[in-house]
Amino acid sequence: MSNERQNSGDYARPRRPDTDTISYLRGLPLDVDQSKQEVASFLESGGEFPQTLAAAFSAIDEIRMEVASLAGDEYGSQGLELLARIAAPHSELSARILLNACSGYHLHLATHRYGSHVVQSILQLAVSFSSDEDLAMHEDSPRFDESTESVPELASLIRGMVEELSPHCSELAVHVCGSHVLRTLLCVLGGVDLVSSPSGANGNRVENGAILRGRKKTKKKKKKPKLDGAAESIAPHAGTMHIVYRMNPRINSTDFEGSLEALTLALIGNSPKQSIGELQQLSSHPSAGPLLIVLLRVLTYSSEAGKSQWQKLEAEKSDTIGDFRLGINRPEPTFEFGSLAHTLACRILCWEDGAATQAQAGEVIFGLSGEPRGSHILETIFRLSPDEMHEEIVKCGDFANPTSLQEYAEHNVSNFVVQSMLTTIRTKEQAESMLKVVEKVISSGLAVDGAKRRRGILWRAVELASKFRVGQDGILKSIRLGFAAVNKTAFEASEQEPDGQDGNKKKKKQRKKATSVEVKDCVKTILGLQMPEKEGERVILDAAGARTIYHLLRFTPRLCEEVLKGCIDEHSGDELLLIAKDGLGSRCIMDGLLDGPIKTPIFATAAKTLYSKLKGHWVSLSTDRVGHHTVKKLFAALPRIDDKSKLMDELVSGGNRLMGNTMGRGVVEACSVDEYRENPKQWRKKIAKLIERKDASSFLEKVVTSEGEKQRPKRKRKRKRKGDAVDDGKTDEQPKKKPTILGSNVDSILEVMTAK
Numbered sequence: 058m059s060n061e062r063q064n065s066g067d068y069a070r071p072r073r074p075d076t077d078t079i080s081y082l083r084g085l086p087l088d089v090d091q092s093k094q095e096v097a098s099f100l101e102s103g104g105e106f107p108q109t110l111a112a113a114f115s116a117i118d119e120i121r122m123e124v125a126s127l128a129g130d131e132y133g134s135q136g137l138e139l140l141a142r143i144a145a146p147h148s149e150l151s152a153r154i155l156l157n158a159c160s161g162y163h164l165h166l167a168t169h170r171y172g173s174h175v176v177q178s179i180l181q182l183a184v185s186f187s188s189d190e191d192l193a194m195h196e197d198s199p200r201f202d203e204s205t206e207s208v209p210e211l212a213s214l215i216r217g218m219v220e221e222l223s224p225h226c227s228e229l230a231v232h233v234c235g236s237h238v239l240r241t242l243l244c245v246l247g248g249v250d251l252v253s254s255p256s257g258a259n260g261n262r263v264e265n266g267a268i269l270r271g272r273k274k275t276k277k278k279k280k281k282p283k284l285d286g287a288a289e290s291i292a293p294h295a296g297t298m299h300i301v302y303r304m305n306p307r308i309n310s311t312d313f314e315g316s317l318e319a320l321t322l323a324l325i326g327n328s329p330k331q332s333i334g335e336l337q338q339l340s341s342h343p344s345a346g347p348l349l350i351v352l353l354r355v356l357t358y359s360s361e362a363g364k365s366q367w368q369k370l371e372a373e374k375s376d377t378i379g380d381f382r383l384g385i386n387r388p389e390p391t392f393e394f395g396s397l398a399h400t401l402a403c404r405i406l407c408w409e410d411g412a413a414t415q416a417q418a419g420e421v422i423f424g425l426s427g428e429p430r431g432s433h434i435l436e437t438i439f440r441l442s443p444d445e446m447h448e449e450i451v452k453c454g455d456f457a458n459p460t461s462l463q464e465y466a467e468h469n470v471s472n473f474v475v476q477s478m479l480t481t482i483r484t485k486e487q488a489e490s491m492l493k494v495v496e497k498v499i500s501s502g503l504a505v506d507g508a509k510r511r512r513g514i515l516w517r518a519v520e521l522a523s524k525f526r527v528g529q530d531g532i533l534k535s536i537r538l539g540f541a542a543v544n545k546t547a548f549e550a551s552e553q554e555p556d557g558q559d560g561n562k563k564k565k566k567q568r569k570k571a572t573s574v575e576v577k578d579c580v581k582t583i584l585g586l587q588m589p590e591k592e593g594e595r596v597i598l599d600a601a602g603a604r605t606i607y608h609l610l611r612f613t614p615r616l617c618e619e620v621l622k623g624c625i626d627e628h629s630g631d632e633l634l635l636i637a638k639d640g641l642g643s644r645c646i647m648d649g650l651l652d653g654p655i656k657t658p659i660f661a662t663a664a665k666t667l668y669s670k671l672k673g674h675w676v677s678l679s680t681d682r683v684g685h686h687t688v689k690k691l692f693a694a695l696p697r698i699d700d701k702s703k704l705m706d707e708l709v710s711g712g713n714r715l716m717g718n719t720m721g722r723g724v725v726e727a728c729s730v731d732e733y734r735e736n737p738k739q740w741r742k743k744i745a746k747l748i749e750r751k752d753a754s755s756f757l758e759k760v761v762t763s764e765g766e767k768q769r770p771k772r773k774r775k776r777k778r779k780g781d782a783v784d785d786g787k788t789d790e791q792p793k794k795k796p797t798i799l800g801s802n803v804d805s806i807l808e809v810m811t812a813k
Contacts, residue, residue, distance in 0.1 A: 071125035082136030124158035134171040145182035148193035152183035172483035173234035236344040247359035248310025346430035356398035366390035382644040422454035426471035436477035479517040496535040502542035512601040580623025596635035603645040611651035651690035676711035685720040686726035
């Protein structure tokens, strides 16, 4: 073995695989889905041992001495991954055999284009189980030649891999394959997994933020043209992929805290000196940058504080496709001061804890914000840093300076950092101060001009104002000023005045006026609706603009009137129909209206206008995959029963068309269409009772909540008048209070209402 290491550049390299073994693997009739079905049936009802799993066990036992060789072959690696996916979830012994066969060759395999995938697959599958018992030890299972005692324990194999790769971390971090192996190893040590987000457009699994940054490079190869309106997103990167704690682990992550710390120090070094150097270069490297992001997130999630925070966030989360459409970022736990994650963040930013001024951190923040990869790690630090550190980074990076923020926003890359900074603001005071700065960027026209592609900043600013309920009037004014600057429709502050000497007219400096542009016109431009060229194609909407409008509709109702006019009144019925059938348009525009304070006159009027504009299309919307949501919500939002009955008349006129698919049947059930068809009077009584019950329930819920939050004030002592009976020292009986609705039972009230 020693001679082999010397001849191969100080690491062991396996021999070439046997062609007969490769042919044997390629000829195995193995299928992962079939194996899952067989194993599930066997575990549920017993019977014959799964044949596919038995074949996988036999194959692993047959090739156990050639695993490292096969991992370097294109077809051999495919066969190994297939065997691992079938056998490892149901047998720890088979996973240990495969991982043990790679021992001594981890460095070579980690830098191999095929072997790196094999090592990652075996690692991920070895640490989680799908069966409570090891099916390789079942009496009907084929026997391995190696016994359980002869194969090292799984924890020992993982620690051995860490010891083998740690001395070479600096080389592996910048290697396109080696960095991925280190990322997988870090997740295994931390007890977490990286998973993709919900599916995006066209089935691509993408996450908000995974957007191509910088200028697009010209490609020599011709590619198929993109669909119109397709999101300009690429595969999710390490900073935006979800991290989840591993389910059904075979190992305890707390046993690997020492290994995780050793691997971390091998990557970032032990020097406490905070100076610009290699770590900042790694942050901007295409392979090492994502690795550092994963390291920072794993260190945060693997700590006890991170786990407790994550449990609280999981209890409050709303992880739906609707939130994905809105681009709502998933909240993440933050690291603690003094932790290893905090040390890593300080090393990356050259941050000096306790220092009155940061000598180099501002320069590092400015530099990373303009790098396509470094910007991702800076955004990750924004999301994971504690509140105090987040505020200091904003100050140190000079984001609170209008001139600097304008410069950040104009850059092709750093504008994404500005968006992440706005989404991670923690306090109302910080939000209020930042919005005053962002208003100047919006007023300049940069954030509203569609040609400059900076509407993401507008979207995040409006979201911030909606979230903390501050600066809403200022945001609307800055939007109008921004469009006035873009359209060059500014009016003069005063008329031309004659000069006193020569009579020539002298112009005063032109000044933009917010009143020169109406909000409804701004809303229509922000939405950026483009009708499809061919019938049946999707409508094209500006994604950031549509999300901006959704959050504008979450403002105080008095500020939403012009926004609603721009959404409903300024669009034709055909345009609104296409918006209701589009996933993004339905979630942002239709739900923004119908999920709002619909009982206010402004929203109620907009709902009636929407109904009248889409009159004649409600049946087709009811059978649409997306549009049926709008029908259900409009039915619930219409204030009067007469308005609801008009909608029902149109749905009933559709005949059996609504029963043709699942969406239509859902509308029939939600709106009680069949009952209306049989007896409209009885339907009216039923809907009236439902409305009364809903109003009473919401009212009582508010009352109970308010009663639980604050105690009832002290009863004022009644003063005695002259002529009242003299106090004889006895305690007066307090008069009995009449029962009020505040103290009555919710169920009893509802019973009385239903009995009417």
